[in-house]
Amino acid sequence: MIAMEAATPFQIFTCINLLKKYQNREVDLFLYTYATNLNLIAEKLRKEKLFRKIYIIDSIPQKNRFSLIKYMLFSKKMLPKVKIEKYESLYISYSGIPNLLLYNLLRTKNKNINLYFYEDGVTSYYKGIFEHSMNVRRLCYFLRKQIDSEKISKVLLYEPQLNSVQYKNNVILDKLTVTNSKININLIKNIFSISKNAETIIKEANILYFDHDFRKYITKDIFINFDQNIIVNNIANQLNQKIIVKVSPLSKNESSKYEGNLITVSNFDKAPWEILIYDDKDIEKKCLISICSNAVITPKTVYGKEPYVLILGKALFLSGCTNSTDVWTKEMEEFYNRIKGLYYDKTKFMIPETLDEALEMLRIILKRIKR
The missing domain is CATH 3.40.50 (Rossmann fold)
Incomplete structure (x- = not known):
């Protein structure tokens, strides 16, 4: 047993x-x-x-x-x-x-x-x-x-x-490998109450931001005069681009912290991201943004798919927005570079050193996505 x-x-x-x-x-x-x-x-x-x-x-x-x-x-x-x-x-x-x-x-x-x-x-x-x-x-x-x-x-x-x-x-x-049985995938979708609407929202999105759960930092704010809502709104407003925010499944009532005219907070946060994208044939045309969420790498590690990825941890760390080693470390950077090394098109995996550089990268990505 x-x-x-x-x-x-x-x-x-x-x-x-x-x-x-x-x-x-x-x-x-x-x-x-x-x-x-x-x-x-x-x-x-x-x-x-x-x-x-x-x-x-x-x-x-x-x-x-x-x-x-x-x-x-x-x-x-x-x-x-x-x-x-x-x-x-x-x-x-x-x-x-x-x-x-x-x-x-x-x-x-x-x-x-x-x-x-x-x-x-x-x-x-x-x-x-x-x-x-x-x-x-x-x-x-x-x-x-x-x-x-x-x-x-x-x-x-x-x-x-x-x-x-x-x-x-x-x-x-x-x-580890993923079941390739359509019956099993539909069964998993049912277990996590994944609706067609949820899958449609993901399929129609160009840019997704993945919230990271920082609940363990109850006694201190790891960001200095900064939070994740500011990051998302800054990107959305600078680019005049709608962004879907997927709140971490570990966060409790954290969706309310995201607000903005160009921000849409997903309502399927308990669903595994890996199931939401199982049938998404356009995942490689999307841009996934996060400070250090696991969700941005699983399309590659689980399915071998290569979406555009923008990791913001290094930019926040170098800019002084945070001094937390849970946001960025040398080991994390080495790992992300190994992931980038697996990409056939290595220009699709980006680790900017400043937020201005991140915005410039996103402008280039949007041009490529909308061709």
Whole structure:
């Protein structure tokens, strides 16, 4: 029996794709609510009977260190809905506290359980599995809770050749693939309530901006006298061009922060972008803009398609609009350059160093798109 974990629409999309490896096997899915509410999606998944069982694991209490220690010590009692069974393998895409606890619970039934790491976007290629802060790692060691890169035996990525992470113990790098069955794609569309209208909006758009979730920065604003709404409106007004904004599935009530005469905020934010563009034959004529969202690279990594891409992280970092290393780092730049290296037409993947340069690039792109 196989276990898979997911906390976002993209992760669920990948878990469904992984099912084809286990067509004659029983697979259970564990869904976490710490990123976004997945209850409605879980109900639809149950109706489709893609997985044997689906568990919902609510957000963990992290009010203080004591509550976290209590949760970790008594994790079996804190996860009453989870029936601990013997699993052969566990697929994870992140090694946060919830994943760590479930992994250790499942090890009580099979301490030799295989641990597989599947892609969760950009950082999976250059950071790999998340390494906890030193304090959390010490706490895990003290409580005999563990999950780290040494436990992983296989890493699954949509584009393995982009990986720069040095894993130990001869970890196997495997390629993720998307189901090519029209029946399965329509089933996934139904699970995520993707309407024809949503697909039409995407197909008719020339420029899309992908919001990035910065909710973890609750106590400080990572932008200095700047926000994402200003970025989008500046681009739209300078170019006199309508822009579709796709809010991050992880954002909570963030769509209201985007407003402007030329701005349209999408109403299908819980739908995986990768399914929205599955039938879009004109994706390579669109321009995808983001600070550092994973969505702008998946047309290439998942489908081999090459839309125009404009990454704004470097321009914001160099201009002093932010000093956050979550917006831009040397490792991120190296990764994006590797993606650019895969493009047949490398002029379509752009990393401007100033916002003025970004606008000039967009003017050129619009001329090419509207030919």
